[in-house]
Amino acid sequence: MSAGTLIARRSIRARWGRTLAIAFAITASVSFVVGSFVLADSLRATFDNLFQELNANVDLEIRSAQQFTTDDARDPIDVAVADSIRGVDGVAVVEPTLQRYAQLLDPSGKVITPAGGPTFGVSWEGDNGISGLTIKEGRAPNGPGELAIDKATADKEGLGVGDKVSYLTDSGTFSGTITATVGLGSADSFGGAQLTVLDLDTALVNLGADGKVDAIDVKVADGADVATVQRSIERVLPPNAEAVTGAEVAQETSDQVNQFVDVFGTGLLIFAFITAFVSGFIINNVFQITIGQRLRELALLRAVGASGRQVRRMITLEAFGLGALSTVLGVFGGLLVARGLIALFDAAGAGFPDTSIVLEPRTVIVAAVVGIGITMASVIVPSRRASRIPPVAAMRPELGFVAMRTRRLVAGAIVTMVGLTTFVIGLFVRPGGTTGLIALAGGGALLLFLGVASLSSTIATPVTRVIGWPIEKLFKIPGALARQNVARAPRRTSSSASALMIGVALVSSTAVFASSLRASLVNTLESAISADYIVTDQSFQGLSPVVSEKLAAIPELDAVTPVRGVTGQVDGNTKNIGAVDPVAFDKLVNPDLLQGTVADLGLNELLLQKDPAKDLGVTVGSTVDVTFQNGVTQTLTVAGIYADATFGNWLISLDTLAEVSDAPARDFFVIAKLADGVGAATGDAAVEAAMAPYPQANVQTNAEFLDSQEAQINQLLLIITMLLAFAILIAILGISITLALGVFERTREIGLLRAVGMNKRQTRRSVRWEAVIVSIFGAFVGIVVGTFLGVVLSLAVPDDVISKLAFNPSIIIIILIGAVIAGLFAALYPSYKASNMNVLEAIATE
Amino acid sequence: MSTPAPPAPPAPPAAPTTVVPGGTAAAGSIDARKTYGIGDSQVHALDGVSVSFETGKFTAIMGPSGSGKSTLLHCLAGLDTLTSGATFIGDTYLASLDDKALTELRRTRVGFIFQAFNLIPTLTAEENIKLPMMLGGDTGDKEWIDHVITTVGMGDRLKHRPSELSGGQQQRVAVARALASRPQIIFADEPTGNLDSVTGAEILSFMRNAVRDFGQTIVMVTHDPIAASYADRVVFVGDGRVTGEMIDPTTDQVIDHLRNWD
Numbered sequence A: 001m002s003a004g005t006l007i008a009r010r011s012i013r014a015r016w017g018r019t020l021a022i023a024f025a026i027t028a029s030v031s032f033v034v035g036s037f038v039l040a041d042s043l044r045a046t047f048d049n050l051f052q053e054l055n056a057n058v059d060l061e062i063r064s065a066q067q068f069t070t071d072d073a074r075d076p077i078d079v080a081v082a083d084s085i086r087g088v089d090g091v092a093v094v095e096p097t098l099q100r101y102a103q104l105l106d107p108s109g110k111v112i113t114p115a116g117g118p119t120f121g122v123s124w125e126g127d128n129g130i131s132g133l134t135i136k137e138g139r140a141p142n143g144p145g146e147l148a149i150d151k152a153t154a155d156k157e158g159l160g161v162g163d164k165v166s167y168l169t170d171s172g173t174f175s176g177t178i179t180a181t182v183g184l185g186s187a188d189s190f191g192g193a194q195l196t197v198l199d200l201d202t203a204l205v206n207l208g209a210d211g212k213v214d215a216i217d218v219k220v221a222d223g224a225d226v227a228t229v230q231r232s233i234e235r236v237l238p239p240n241a242e243a244v245t246g247a248e249v250a251q252e253t254s255d256q257v258n259q260f261v262d263v264f265g266t267g268l269l270i271f272a273f274i275t276a277f278v279s280g281f282i283i284n285n286v287f288q289i290t291i292g293q294r295l296r297e298l299a300l301l302r303a304v305g306a307s308g309r310q311v312r313r314m315i316t317l318e319a320f321g322l323g324a325l326s327t328v329l330g331v332f333g334g335l336l337v338a339r340g341l342i343a344l345f346d347a348a349g350a351g352f353p354d355t356s357i358v359l360e361p362r363t364v365i366v367a368a369v370v371g372i373g374i375t376m377a378s379v380i381v382p383s384r385r386a387s388r389i390p391p392v393a394a395m396r397p398e399l400g401f402v403a404m405r406t407r408r409l410v411a412g413a414i415v416t417m418v419g420l421t422t423f424v425i426g427l428f429v430r431p432g433g434t435t436g437l438i439a440l441a442g443g444g445a446l447l448l449f450l451g452v453a454s455l456s457s458t459i460a461t462p463v464t465r466v467i468g469w470p471i472e473k474l475f476k477i478p479g480a481l482a483r484q485n486v487a488r489a490p491r492r493t494s495s496s497a498s499a500l501m502i503g504v505a506l507v508s509s510t511a512v513f514a515s516s517l518r519a520s521l522v523n524t525l526e527s528a529i530s531a532d533y534i535v536t537d538q539s540f541q542g543l544s545p546v547v548s549e550k551l552a553a554i555p556e557l558d559a560v561t562p563v564r565g566v567t568g569q570v571d572g573n574t575k576n577i578g579a580v581d582p583v584a585f586d587k588l589v590n591p592d593l594l595q596g597t598v599a600d601l602g603l604n605e606l607l608l609q610k611d612p613a614k615d616l617g618v619t620v621g622s623t624v625d626v627t628f629q630n631g632v633t634q635t636l637t638v639a640g641i642y643a644d645a646t647f648g649n650w651l652i653s654l655d656t657l658a659e660v661s662d663a664p665a666r667d668f669f670v671i672a673k674l675a676d677g678v679g680a681a682t683g684d685a686a687v688e689a690a691m692a693p694y695p696q697a698n699v700q701t702n703a704e705f706l707d708s709q710e711a712q713i714n715q716l717l718l719i720i721t722m723l724l725a726f727a728i729l730i731a732i733l734g735i736s737i738t739l740a741l742g743v744f745e746r747t748r749e750i751g752l753l754r755a756v757g758m759n760k761r762q763t764r765r766s767v768r769w770e771a772v773i774v775s776i777f778g779a780f781v782g783i784v785v786g787t788f789l790g791v792v793l794s795l796a797v798p799d800d801v802i803s804k805l806a807f808n809p810s811i812i813i814i815i816l817i818g819a820v821i822a823g824l825f826a827a828l829y830p831s832y833k834a835s836n837m838n839v840l841e842a843i844a845t846e
Numbered sequence B: 001m002s003t004p005a006p007p008a009p010p011a012p013p014a015a016p017t018t019v020v021p022g023g024t025a026a027a028g029s030i031d032a033r034k035t036y037g038i039g040d041s042q043v044h045a046l047d048g049v050s051v052s053f054e055t056g057k058f059t060a061i062m063g064p065s066g067s068g069k070s071t072l073l074h075c076l077a078g079l080d081t082l083t084s085g086a087t088f089i090g091d092t093y094l095a096s097l098d099d100k101a102l103t104e105l106r107r108t109r110v111g112f113i114f115q116a117f118n119l120i121p122t123l124t125a126e127e128n129i130k131l132p133m134m135l136g137g138d139t140g141d142k143e144w145i146d147h148v149i150t151t152v153g154m155g156d157r158l159k160h161r162p163s164e165l166s167g168g169q170q171q172r173v174a175v176a177r178a179l180a181s182r183p184q185i186i187f188a189d190e191p192t193g194n195l196d197s198v199t200g201a202e203i204l205s206f207m208r209n210a211v212r213d214f215g216q217t218i219v220m221v222t223h224d225p226i227a228a229s230y231a232d233r234v235v236f237v238g239d240g241r242v243t244g245e246m247i248d249p250t251t252d253q254v255i256d257h258l259r260n261w262d
């Protein structure tokens, strides 16, 4: 074994506390990274399997064609088409499928809401070898008085075959006897969804399908060629219908779901990388300090003939060893993280069918790059410095420290500026779309953090003196010692506080963003919308049009409009188009009209926001051709131009929508206004009475809506903080280990203080308050940087989302209190170490 | 020590004015100057030192605190650089070497023993002894290393860490390390400064034996007249200059010489 390897190995073993801290930081980061990948991969595999299983026996599916790819629902297809297909040669089984909103009711008439999933009513013609549904117990429902439900819901609600149960659909409330519990293959649940299963005829009526089904599944006869049958079917299909294979459908469906998985996985990954970045800081700091402590040892090595390169290699090797070992641990940790998260989802009711953990080779490679990469990257500077220690430092350590200094401030300032510029360019110029935005803004922010971390050492001494002042007043000698110890090593203070700074900066920038979002929302609700009620959907499928119809019928309400949406293509570009009742909309919303009126918006007319109007070069009276997914192309006449984009850039009337789309109408939400002279209490009672049969409709007053939006914003803040928990934990660990190393360095000093009469309690206190000062300092810099980033971020967001900056002082106070707690926590081990050292031995230490 | 002091010998001649590398000189310096600081706070740690150390001899360097002994030793051993002048080992001028060559020189041609903190704390005694060879990527002369280890009497403590060894044992390991690679010259800076007289005597005899039996060249800085008496020659330094020398010194002669200083 070479000398370098030997010394590196010994060093890892001899410095256990440090080794463990570093290993923990890397392992945690790698676990997080691996966990994010594994979770996303596993979910993807699960959904792929799920949809494959669902479509396993479907050879062909008949459905209406889509002109372009969109998430809009396809137009339904006439159930009579099924009969014409039955006659086609080679067709064995034909099953029309229908899936609409339906939700089970408990005996008191309240809806049974599953923990996380949607609720569906589906048609089923029994086990004909084509559907993915399997009977767990009982027999398929037959007739209007019967239904089946999924076994997971049955078990949870204590329902079983023979029980009578009511269910709610868009057409009303129905009831029936449970004839079966069903599952999907071996699973009891359908990804957490609640299922009400009816026979086709019942479903067509009760689910409000109007004689139309979503699609028609076909199984070909044994020995028949699928492609041939497909061609034969296509010949009998009405125009704008298509026949595709079951495999294609499975792929499309899982691709759609996987879009969400991708977003979710990427989100997790971003936080995993933040954690890794923070770990890099800690590792860098720890190596920096230990190299200072090993200065004589390293100089001695140089004196007996080690080259600078050998010293550097030795330290790099040490880091590599730690990085590699922790990466291995991290991969296993990541599997645990993924399992834990899946268990968490399951507990929340997601009900994944037998999710198997998928560890792709790519994940392992990324883990190694991250784990070994961050360790090696964070040791570049310390090892370079170590290699510059002159051999004389073995005798005169002070010479070694001089040699180790670098021009940190200049570098720090440059990095800060570059980071800031990149961040701003990323947000405002946005080259390269979303990827460019994330890369530039993210990379810029990271550089900014690096720069600020090194610059913050210049303000560390004065700022910590101020932070320490009340502590000194309160705790006398221990407080004074803490204050001095922090102030005398500004560089170390700033680097050990930096990790916390990053976490706090991210939380506080989110806080600024969230407060601004809320303020802008309040602004919009106050100035642009004069609605008294906002009805939102809780079923994930959009509101049934029945809801707005019922509300419109109440005399206490003056104006009611649903807000619907559809996508259409203009010159090949996909646009989101909103559809409203113009008369009601005019009374409810002030879109800041520049030309034309809202109330007069007629059939095949269009209201355009001024920006797209300018882009298209159209004015009032111009026409625009819009193609919809079902193939309909409609020429719309611009009837008005408006400025406020709260309700989107394109608006048409509900009548126009009905003209161009056959898809079942679903409303995003409904807004309504009280009639003149009707009191709030009267109005509330009337609305409540009208909405009683529609629990999926969530009726909120203006104020309640704002509260719920605020709750959502706060929840976002909480989730982000939770995702930063790993990073913050590592930051606290970093402060702890820096402090422990500091205590070790000051062994002699502490021994002397103890010898002249400082008691254990005072020793503990001085270390404890030192930690608190450092973490408050980190929080302080973090709040400043984060608020700044939050402001830039809020300014970068389009005005229709954030139009107003706002700050939330209570979050700053919470962060500062958190910092004190973090400091106390970080001090546990070092203060114990400091107060329990043997006084005599301590003094004898060189 | 118990014998009464003999009359003081005549003051030795001043150091030779011409020193050349090679020949019988294992190492030396020519008009070596080392200045610290600038302006008013300038310190001339070495103020024109020309001295040579003969091969196969044990030379002691003595002088008051701050006279530049350590500085001289560091510059001779290639641990530090001069402000002006030259130092050489064998026929190699150190100034002509880059960092890589200097490192190589320290590893293969020079041994160094400090007053304290000689050993890497995480390595065992044996590993510390073999360290220069390991750094060079070779195993060294095994027989010779075994011999050195037996001679310093550390055979049974080889697997111990420095923290488990006494001060004297640590210095013996340091001496063994310096000898193990058979360097051209060993520099020792107060190697017995931290030891009691008995342990110190052991180390010193051991160093003298190495010179006598193996022809090792050793240059040692010391404040102790007894330690100096182990040497073949003493060079006296004061204020960064060579102020005198003494051949085959006895303890009493050295004491007398030092007394004459005041």
Ligand SMILES: Nc1ncnc2c1ncn2[C@@H]1O[C@H](COP(=O)(O)OP(=O)(O)OP(=O)(O)O)[C@@H](O)[C@H]1O
Pocket (backbone or CB within 6 Å): A396, A399, B036, B037, B043, B044, B045, B063, B064, B065, B066, B067, B068, B069, B070, B071, B072
């Ligand atoms: N890095 C330095 N910076 C400034 N002055 C220095 C430095 N190193 C040594 N000196 C000065 O150089 C002079 C010689 O120092 P040196 O260590 O060589 O003395 P010494 O003879 O070894 O002393 P001692 O017997 O106390 O070990 C002293 O005056 C010392 O203060």
Ligand SMILES: [Mg+2]
Pocket (backbone or CB within 6 Å): B069, B070, B071, B189
């Ligand atoms: Mg000295």
